[in-house]
Amino acid sequence: KAGVTQTPRYLIKTRGQQVTLSCSPISGHRSVSWYQQTPGQGLQFLFEYFSETQRNKGNFPGRFSGRQFSNSRSEMNVSTLELGDSALYLCASSLTGTGITGELFFGEGSRLTVL
């Protein structure tokens, strides 16, 4: 059974640009969550989608957005990049969502560097 796949694994952008990250969940999983991991702030929740609906959102500015498609694949977008957006962005999938079991399966992450 394939795990959670995130693309791209590494990317470098400059301030002001935008970026789109992709996540393919484990087959059959309907929930996708996104987390930002930085050395200073640790792991912070961005948002969770379940069956194409955003179910919860963390405390991030509107520059951070996401969506989920009918096949459960998800994308997150960050517009007008800032230096502080440099981070490892982790996607996690689950069968029913964090609210039900809390057991998430994480991808290896997309490491974004903003110059």
Added chain:
Amino acid sequence: GNSVTQMEGPVTLSEEAFLTINCTYTATGYPSLFWYVQYPGEGLQLLLKATKADDKGSNKGFEATYRKETTSFHLEKGSVQVSDSAVYFCALRGDYKLSFGAGTTVTVRA
């Protein structure tokens, strides 16, 4: 709101030593508690979990007991191996998200 506090690292141990990582939480109600592990260059993996008070989660020789009276979920392993070197995160589930501790880096020397 919900929050998790972990003992700060890094922690360096010799093989076969005893490992304890302290974790305490603040939450309304009785959340489910988790330990996740992140090996170098990889994403997080669920190590163990406990869903109610006095539950003991265990996996790969690691154990943690959900203590409601002390709001704690300390991780322990009796004899660590070099392959246990990783970052360990304590987490709780609430409000449709996981709240993570800061993580504890553990290095086991041969």
